[in-house]
Amino acid sequence: MSTLYEATATAWGGRDGRVSSSDDRVDLSLSIPRGMGGDDGPGTNPEQLFAAGYAACFHSALKAIARAQKVDVTDSAVSVTVGVTGGLSQGIDLAVTIEAQLPGVDEQVARGLLDAAHQTCPYSRATRGNVRQDVRLVSDED
Template identity: 55%
Template sequence: MAIEQIQPLYTAVATAENGRDGRVASDDGHLDVVVNPPKEMGGSGAGTNPEQLFAAGYSACFQSAMGVVARQQKLDIKGSTVTAKVSIGKLSNGSFGLAVELVAAVPSLDEAATKDLLEKAHEVCPYSNATRGNIEVTLSAA
């Protein structure tokens, strides 16, 4: 299967020093964080970690995708939130993998309508498109 090429609208650039036990900074100076492995993985837990950064990006992107779908369907999703839970763990081959749970709370919609919105947003969201077929992503209404 060929990978479809995008026409970039924006390119984010970040550089890591010392991997999971160091620092990550963006080229524009807006992001500059200390990264440390979580205590559960033998680290100090003193800084953020790549999974938290991924969760932040995915939750923000997915919330925006929900907004796109809501506007198309003329739905009011004011006050909604998306929480991304990113897990890291070992795969059967000994390497590491990720899993994501996206939990959305949409006060103006019932559970069935929220789940429908989540499924449609999952088709639109760039993070969902990037992870589809690569990691387990579950969607649920809060």
């Protein structure tokens, strides 16, 4: 299979350092969150970066599926929460919650779109079976 696109990033200093992409579009300081024993400094962290990438990827998959089915999801939004679970003794894992808002879309249609997006999103495919995933349809009242 041919590669459509590649991205490369390099980290210095681990969770308390810096990360940069090879094209310099990403160049960020990293800080360890207080909940993980850090000082909660001003930098971002790997979980925030993963959540941002997953949300953008899932939303793109959702929009592509909706476009193919001729469903208007213009005002849709996708949020991804990445949790760190476990500990050093039992192992550290990730857990992902995907929440999508699809205003004006019938609930049954919306759930079908979410299921299809979850089957096609590269992040969902890459983590399936390795990361606990929960996909939720939410309204703006939630």
